Amino acid sequence: MKKQRYYFSTQHLNLILLSFIPCLLIILGFLIDSPKEIFKGLYDLVIAPDILLTDYLAVGGIGATFLNAGILGLLCISIVYFLKISLTGPLIAAILTVIGFSFIGKNVGNVWPILVGGLLYCRHKKIEFKTILTPILFATTLAPAVSEIAFGLNLSYYISIPLGIGTGILIGFIIIPIALHIVHFHSGYNLYNMGFVGGIIGTLITSLIQGFGFSIRTQSILSTEYSVFMKYLLIFISVFYLIVGYIMNDRSFKGYSDVLKSSGHALGDFTERFGFGLAYINIGIMGLICIFYVLLTKGVFNGPIVAGIVTVMAFAPFGKHPRNSIPIFIGVYLAAIIKIFNASSTTVIMAALFGTALAPIAGSYGCIAGIVAGFLHVSVVANVFQIHNGLNLYNNGFSCGIVAGIMVPVLEAFFKKEKK
Template sequence: MAVLGLISDSPKGILVGLYNIIIAPDILLTDYIAVGGIGATFINAAILAFANIYILYKLKLKVNGTLIATTLTIIGFSFIGKNIFNVWPIYLGGYLYSRYQNMNFKNVVLVVMFGTTLAPLVSETAFGLHVPVEVGIPLGIMLGILAGFVITPLSSHMVRVHDGYNLYNIGFTAGLLGSVITAVLRGFGLIIEPQQVLSSKYDVILKVILITMFILLIILGYIVNGKSFNGYKKVLSYSGRLVTDFTQLTGYGITYINMGIMGLVAITYVVISGGVMNGPTVAGVLTIVGFSAFGKHPKNAIPILIGVFVAGITNIWEIDSTMVIIAGLFGTTLAPLAGAYGWLIGVITGFIHLSVVMNVGMLHGGINLYNNGFSGGIVAALIVPLVDAFKKGD
């Protein structure tokens, strides 16, 4: 990505683009490719990728499914909402929490990394609320630190609500926390304005880059797995419910194969829907690939995609709109429901998810980047007990 960034724009253009990315409000949907250009966006993603991998390296954490999911999610959202300025207050808050509890930072770092879903809170407060910069920047940093401090204890409790059937548990947690923070800001007359800045210029280029990456992942997995696809069927036997770490259950080779296949499935969904590849869709595709090491596979994810697609055709929204497409991509957070209860429940879940996700964003004002995780927690919390109740009734 760093190389792609450097060949896509001049050094001056990249610096100007990074500046524009940093001062953008960053609430959903703010496509960094449209804001700062593709060169600066690649550099932003590369810097955050290197920084996060270095943190994990220094903490001596072994690469597993959670770590892969975390890292690729951060890289994906470096195209929409997370940048080299707004994530660090949340890390600081998480570190302070670990010090307060006298625990090693490595025990909470992955939760904190996912917690950067609230990074737009920092940018929006600093640059988007029409308050003086000398007030906005310190306030944004303080709110980011607060969010990072509380996200870990909150997330451990929130998983009980959806019983592990929503893979983006931090998105659900951040949705609730973000809704409270947004409500408080609104109480002081600080209104977060809706945002939709999207690009369409680099559709073909991004598809070629991603498809190449996913094919290479499959080849890598094939080699690591002893030049064989043997064992892949085992992946399909898991529901995907938290915690399902394919690196531990099936090995790295099979995990890489699954990641590559799921990446191609995600690209296919975008193409069938008639959408374009831009910042949000790249984020959605890379998040799917990351979580294909941690719960997602074709058998449990495709029913969700079908459900969202059917809802997009029959509901009032345009099936080829970026909002509907990413609702499908990120909606695979609910894949464990299809894995545990069958494809029909998966399709129904995806159908319901689209309507919910298109409405819950107004609660947190777009400061929670994992809006589908918020929606997924709500949908899972309703569907799981209902399905269980009917099963028991039988």
């Protein structure tokens, strides 16, 4: 009984700590903007085309964006609570990723159909919804497909909205078995497997839409006015988790060296292997490293950059740490210097942040392999976007799947002895 009580108290504590970000965002949203501005902005987010790159800070304003992110974050946490699901590194990654992408494409209107599709899949397979909660949350990468079909094709809303909802439900229904099959292509060396899956399904949806004579207008809507505020907010959140982790880990960094020795491959759950204290420490440290990189490259803290930083923090309990992620940053930065890319542009900084999905390559095969992976990723991600026209929010995950799928067999064949 004592052990059971301890489990539930620890579970509740972690849910409260995870709720810190969405609650903070909702409070700040109403402190910054008036309710009228917030709800008007939230409506604008729901009906806006959400394909990459759509910065919600520019579309709906900071108050509406914060409320949107807060609601989706609390929705995910509430599902975990009511289904009595144990928090794990992958589940934390999924929840924080949803919060991060609530700044650039996921909203209170377009994620529901995919979740409903996942629920129907569970009923068809006669399994519990909690068994697929983590991957179905990641599957909301295709939420822009729901919005684009519902509001972006210039059809009557009587036709387009049901069609968009139906498409989202179908995506949620079929994406789990596809994801389980595709993971073998990159052997788990791409942490954003659902981004790779989303890229493939997004390509199919784009082809069908264009095949019926409709066009998907790509866009790049970015904000600049909230950069300073977002920078300090991200620093505050990172330091918060760093301090919380330090306290939970008996007021020490003891054991963090073991985290740094992990390759990040084979679905490494840091909460299970090293404890929640060290996982929170790693979240804080990875957040600060990302912020430093953006400052180093003189980038702007807009919606996409915020999404990138929060996503890196999301995977800090599930595969990423400074030792296997920094080589990816170096590779991207070198590519920007040598090639035609601008290191301070939002897209290149996003490539560096999201490119850390390839961290297991650096963790398994060494720093040089990680640098090469980052170097290759910049060129690939700049081109694969055109295949799905932004319907897949995890475009970098799509690119990382391609890079890992090519690099890993070569590394296995010629450098297997060096693998750690």
